[in-house]
Amino acid sequence: MGENRLLEAYKDALYSIQGHGKRNLDVLKEAFAQLDGEMESDMYGSGKIIEDFQQKVAGSLGKERAVFFPSGTMAQQIALRIWCDHKEVPRVAYHPLCHLEIHEEDGLKKLHGIEPILVANKDRVIGLGDVVGLKDDIACLLLELPQREIGGQLPEYETLEAISRFCRDKGIKLHLDGARLYEVLPYYGKSAAEICDLFDSVYISFYKGIGGIAGAILAGGEAFTEESKVWKRRHGGDLISLYPYIISADYYFDQRVNKMDRYYEGAKELAAHFNGCEGISTLPEKPVSNMFHVFFHYPKTMVESILIDVYKETGVGLTGYVKEVSEDECAYEVSTGDQFESIPKEKLKTTFTLLNEKLKQANK
Secondary structure, eight states, X not given: OHHHHHHHHHHHOSEEOSBSSOOSXXXXXXXXXXXXXXXXXXXXXXXXXXXXXXXXXXXXXXXXXXXXXXXHHHHHHHHHHHHXXXXXXXXXXXXXXXXXXXXXTTHHHHHHOOEEEEOSOTTSOOOHHHHHTOOSOOSEEEEESSBGGGTSBOOOHHHHHHHHHHHHHHTOEEEEEOTTHHHHHHHHTOOHHHHHTTOSEEEEESSSSSOOSSOEEEEEOHHHHHHHHHHHHHTTOOOSOOHHHHHHHHHHHHHHGGGHHHHHHHXXXXXXXXXXXXXXXXXXXXXXXXXXXXXXXXXXXXXXXXXXXXXXXXXXXXXXOOEEEETTEEEEEEEBOHHHHTSOHHHHHXXXXXXXXXXXXXXX
């Protein structure tokens, strides 16, 4: 009940710190507003509208070719299947909190018969030592940048380079789960193409930091992407038309891909506000992208009640949910975008001053 009240209070708030705004039909209407209604749609994976977009994103990623998929789940399972078939080794390695391991109902195992080898402790990113120390022969290593389930943490760039060199020396394919790739570019100070050059295949999402409807790109060499099209058909991913996803992805890609540095600076500013409150900490303490996790070191019901009061008094919504971590701790995930920039600085300061005061009072 408290969770529903918190969500309703969040929806009623005048301002929100999360993302780009409500995911309603206006997202699609804005993307289509200036288009000629006579434009031809794509059809079963071909046509100018899809082929032009694929080429555009491939260029941004520095890869030969790219294929548009309706979902990242489909794209990544297919990428790993291709690399396993090439090496005739049905094993891949990835982080214990990888999306394929915890959110896909064992799709990789059940659909493709691929065995995952879990690498590193779940509370930290994969390091070179973890990869060098692998005892099993694997076809592919997957790295997620940033590692979402642990607050969006990142390895140092030198570590990425070292892992890439090791994998190439050993004949191991390196795949990038880059759902939020563009969001990490400001921290690394690199282009998307420079990072992708370390990887044999790359997946990116268009509904996270980009803010489109849905959809993903899988990019790599020409032979790899041609093979991925066959698997896309096998998976039922060649819908008769994907243009609503493609048009929104293209439109919001152009709108936001060059704003990631602003979102990153906003995340650092926001994290500092949270860390300035009694009994709140962020992971990482200083964000390395536009996302991080917020931990309230108080019971969930108490935090929900305080947040509702803060929203009503300030008109600023921080989150519509918190998840219980333990009896005395709860947490949620933050991603900054266009909305954070719309909040007046004084209003933001007032919100966190009030939040801090209420937490102190409740803790007496």
